[in-house]
Amino acid sequence: MVSKNQIKLITSLQQKKFRKQHKLFIAEGVKVIQELIDANYKLNDLFTTQNDFSNLKTGKIHAITQADLKKISALTTPNTCLATFSIPENIKIELNGLVLALDSIRDPGNLGTIIRLCDWFGIETLLCSEETVDVYNPKVIQATMGSISRVSIVYCNLENELKESKIPVFGTFMDGKSIYNESLPHEGIIVMGNEANGISSTIEKIVSERISIPRFGNLQLTESLNVATATAIILNEFKRPN
């Protein structure tokens, strides 16, 4: 059973300002919810149409109908369960090893896919500029498939953070040096730019190493890669044995 007030609260969490106000976010589906619980995210409420979480020792489970789930879900086709979790406090991070930084990524699906890539390649820290889409956006949470629990994601003034970096800052540009020819280190910050505009001019000035992914197709016509696939190729090049 879900009350009118709960419906109002939960659907409001689809908007960033209410997530900020209530310090809560939503996650849907057994897999994503279970991964967040396992990673010690603080569960607030869990609404389920099935007996999915019977081993969960908490009084916060609410049995609801499919019709009620539809009222609170952010998905076109609701799953069997939805949970609200507390947004953790921003942690202070040390920039070492390989770090990925996002300069104004706007698409929730791209951010979710990039978080999965960080998880795959063992990148522990993801810096996001303040203009980057909110990681607690329901579309991002769903696209991460639970991997959000294994990557530290920090929103920051990217310019200030990068300026203070003691490790090299890499950025991808059309005129950069080929990633196939460079000896890529085990330590550095890799900046990926906005879907439409690439890396901003403010951040470009701080980049110490300009790199590029060589093209093999028609050089005059092929324009660009999607930012998530470009991130996949670059992380692969940094991590693969040479």
Next chain:
Amino acid sequence: MVSKNQIKLITSLQQKKFRKQHKLFIAEGVKVIQELIDANYKLNDLFTTQNDFSNLKTGKIHAITQADLKKISALTTPNTCLATFSIPENIKIELNGLVLALDSIRDPGNLGTIIRLCDWFGIETLLCSEETVDVYNPKVIQATMGSISRVSIVYCNLENELKESKIPVFGTFMDGKSIYNESLPHEGIIVMGNEANGISSTIEKIVSERISIPRFGNLQLTESLNVATATAIILNEFKRPN
């Protein structure tokens, strides 16, 4: 000006059965439309709110209002123009060089992104199983950003096509050999599987080379990569100099 019949026809093209019936598909935005025209796709009608295509020598341009464009657009935020193009006949292709094959990719965004990757890496032929999402789906067309005009896309009975292949057939599996250790040839068919289920058992039997992308993150927890990012990494490994 757009007539009621035109609105009915154009919006019907968002569905595969009507695209098949009318042998037409829609594309939106100056960039995508211009690339299709340049690649000699047969333009049927062009509706525009601006003087975008003034150098186009055809009587098929219709000036319309933004309100009319909204009625025919498949986008949440319509662009300035929409065109209908004829669907080309399926061509007979020779399987040589590097070929990508999709075994039941369902997400339009993934297919669009994979077509951009083929264009980037100079993969000229993309085989799609009949269960793969239709390439003329408006969401695929938009996601390709025009690169569809530079890749030959063929829907086929993938099992039969692969069985007849004279070049090796590669498939990605968790237990495959690391792509970092294998010497990857310049000729072969690379099969990518469905988002949820991977490569089907029918196709798995035809795969001659089982490969895998090594993981660097927490080996027990990280589950999988998105199919488009996995394709990016694999094509990069096949094409990069060693």
